[in-house]
Amino acid sequence: MTGTEGPASGPVQLDGSEGEGGGQILRSALSLSLITGRPFHITRLRERRDPPGLRPQHLACVRGAEALSGGSSEGATVGASELSFTPGPVRADDYLLEVGTAGSTPLLFQCLVYPLALAGGGRLTLRGGTHLPHSPSFHYLATVWQPVARAYGLPVQLTLPHAGFYPEGAGEIVAEVGPPQTPPLLVELPARGMLREVRVSSFVGGLPFGIAERQSRAAVAALREHGILAEAENRPLPVTRSAGTVTFVLAQFEHTIAGFTALGERGRPAEEVGREAAKALTDFMETGGALDEHLADQILLPAALLAAGRLGPATPGTTRFTAARITDHLTTHARVVERFLPVHVRVDAGGEVEVRPL
Numbered sequence: 001m002t003g004t005e006g007p008a009s010g011p012v013q014l015d016g017s018e019g020e021g022g023g024q025i026l027r028s029a030l031s032l033s034l035i036t037g038r039p040f041h042i043t044r045l046r047e048r049r050d051p052p053g054l055r056p057q058h059l060a061c062v063r064g065a066e067a068l069s070g071g072s073s074e075g076a077t078v079g080a081s082e083l084s085f086t087p088g089p090v091r092a093d094d095y096l097l098e099v100g101t102a103g104s105t106p107l108l109f110q111c112l113v114y115p116l117a118l119a120g121g122g123r124l125t126l127r128g129g130t131h132l133p134h135s136p137s138f139h140y141l142a143t144v145w146q147p148v149a150r151a152y153g154l155p156v157q158l159t160l161p162h163a164g165f166y167p168e169g170a171g172e173i174v175a176e177v178g179p180p181q182t183p184p185l186l187v188e189l190p191a192r193g194m195l196r197e198v199r200v201s202s203f204v205g206g207l208p209f210g211i212a213e214r215q216s217r218a219a220v221a222a223l224r225e226h227g228i229l230a231e232a233e234n235r236p237l238p239v240t241r242s243a244g245t246v247t248f249v250l251a252q253f254e255h256t257i258a259g260f261t262a263l264g265e266r267g268r269p270a271e272e273v274g275r276e277a278a279k280a281l282t283d284f285m286e287t288g289g290a291l292d293e294h295l296a297d298q299i300l301l302p303a304a305l306l307a308a309g310r311l312g313p314a315t316p317g318t319t320r321f322t323a324a325r326i327t328d329h330l331t332t333h334a335r336v337v338e339r340f341l342p343v344h345v346r347v348d349a350g351g352e353v354e355v356r357p358l
Contacts, residue, residue: 011040014336016042016047026042028301029336030064041084045081064095068091069087069091073086097127100169103169118180118310124175125172140259144259145298148295152302156176161173162239163239163242165205180311185317187303187320187321204245214274219277222275247261247274258284260284290322293324296327
């Protein structure tokens with residue numbers, strides 16, 4: 001179901017400096033190229049970043065897309081500002097990919113999981129960083145993203161053999177990806193509803209366990225100050241070469257779920273890490289959005305696949321939701337999706353988003 005369509009009118013032309021101007025445009029384009037079979041050409045790659053151009057973690061996404069499809073790229077070197085990619089047919093199989101040091105395995109996973117699922121599924125074993133700044137954490141994928149994917153008929157099972165923290169990385173995630181199941185006809189998430197449960201999970205890898213306890217105590221206390229009761233668990237994470245800590249707050253609402261990650265770093269008090277994760281939830285509670293800003297961005301691709309009929313026949317195949325905040329990531333992602341698939345993404349400044357067929 002992927003990599004079999006010819007281009008509608010030559011390669012899709014993309015400007016990598018548009019919108020948020022980061023790696024999101026490239027990752028989205030690679031995923032959609034594999035799904036549709038359309039090649040693309042991107043210029044001014046990450047022009048607004050310092051340093052600009054292709055970085056090793058983005059190059060890993062290109063190499064991963066090549067591995068899944070036998071596709072080819074031109075200009076895929078570190079520092080490049082221009083890149084062309086031509087996909088081949090995606091093969092259902094098992095893949096082992098190295099992101100390198102602290103490159104993000106969750107971001108590579110989200111680039112490749114949809115094409116692999118539509119091709120029939122397989123296993124992705126990805127090595128690199130699992131809990132990093134500016135990236136979904138493994139626990140966000142496993143507890144927030146995964147239920148959403150399942151709701152769209154995309155069965156994925158995630159495991160974490162080893163955690164990988166900045167800067168060493170050396171972690172590993174394994175994803176068992178199944179073929180699409182029966183998709184929903186309509187997804188509507190206008191409100192999150194009542195808060196039902198909050199769980200604080202505090203983890204340490206390669207560091208004293210007492211740090212995890214201090215993080216969770218601070219998070220629970222900060223939430224209690226806002227009238228939110230939370231249960232806490234403290235757990236060690238298996239690591240190889242890296243060491244680090246993470247606090248993850250999971251909030252279950254009547255209609256939706258939200259997750260918030262805070263990472264430890266050398267010299268930063270454990271209590272500060274716990275309070276940061278708690279504050280992210282309380283800030284979210286002050287908004288009217290059904291989805292946190294990260295899930296609002298990440299739901300766009302499965303929503304677009306539903307609207308385009310890629311997940312199976314579904315009428316009207318429309319997704320509507322409200323976001324806590326409309327980010328540049330979301331609007332940039334929406335424009336890339338519309339370049340590859342016959343869908344329309346409507347984004348209102350007030351936080352309402354609709355993804356529907358053309």
